[in-house]
């Protein structure tokens with residue numbers, strides 16, 4: 001049997017058993033080594049981002065694992081064999097529509113849903129990374145990852161992919177650029193790494209007073225300056241640091257807060273670039289749009305991450321150039337998936353992941369809990 005951590009509703013998880021699926025010629029089965037916990041898992045746990053009919057389901061959309069079984073045609077198409085370690089992308093696009101054919105597969109209108117968001121009712125139920133095994137649909141996108149890295153580091157392909165996409169690709173960070181990163185969360189930190197890897201000049205990161213440990217880590221990853229927004233004025237500090245030249249690129253990654261958007265507009269240089277990736281819960285934000293016109297600013301919305309960015313992120317991880325282990329705040333057994341999500345929700349953890357195989361003692365406890373649940 002295969003264990004899966006099933007979310008049955010807001011604040012409700014339970015471990016359930018599933019039959020191992022039979023794999024056809026175009027499909028595969030992944031033995032999950034680690035699955036990253038994402039801010040959206042936290043929101044879904046709290047009962048936000050909930051759509052009618054989505055529960056029960058196995059969440060987890062940042063899976064890393066080893067090919068356990070693969071159909072003959074799928075092996076050829078994906079270029080993988082049993083035993084290869086791969087990272088799995090969240091979306092399952094059709095690869096045939098105009099969007100897919102022009103490289104914008106994240107907008108594929110025919111896509112077969114997303115990992116971590118497909119309900120259990122759809123066979124074979126194993127659609128989430130918080131499980132022993134993940135079903136690999138024919139449209140799944142896989143990227144090979146070197147097998148000798150610790151799984152809790154290799155699984156950072158997802159947040160690092162976001163940093164690469166937002167800073168390097170959408171922000172077009174170039175040699176010597178001054179980069180301002182608003183928000184020091186896991187994606188702010190990976191944006192520091194991506195900006196450093198791209199040859200940025202000065203990197204500045206902002207955070208709250210309680211983010212002191214995250215700002216310290218930002219400096220370890222290569223940030224030159226950090227700003228505590230509760231103690232200092234962001235615009236005044238950026239003006240001082242840059243001698244009035246301001247930032248070539250500003251990344252806005254803070255959730256909900258609207259002031260950082262206005263700070264971004266003030267802190268970007270004339271004809272600079274702003275990347276918006278911090279969701280504001282649908283609220284309206286007051287802006288003086290004349291400032292954007294008069295500064296000739298380019299603004300880009302960051303929707304998700306694509307294969308280009310994942311591939312570059314995997315190369316950065318494999319290079320061993322950055323001490324990514326310092327972002328690892330905890331690995332959790334499958335039975336403790338809820339604890340992994342709560343640890344991230346509490347706000348001090350930077351990156352947590354669920355490693356189903358991690359510690360057979362915990363697996364034993366899970367099995368006995370499961371027996372108790374079935375008996376009850």
Ligand SMILES: [Zn+2]
Pocket residue numbers: 038039040061062
């Ligand atoms: Zn995510």
Ligand SMILES: [Zn+2]
Pocket residue numbers: 093094095096097098099100101105108109110111
């Ligand atoms: Zn498509």
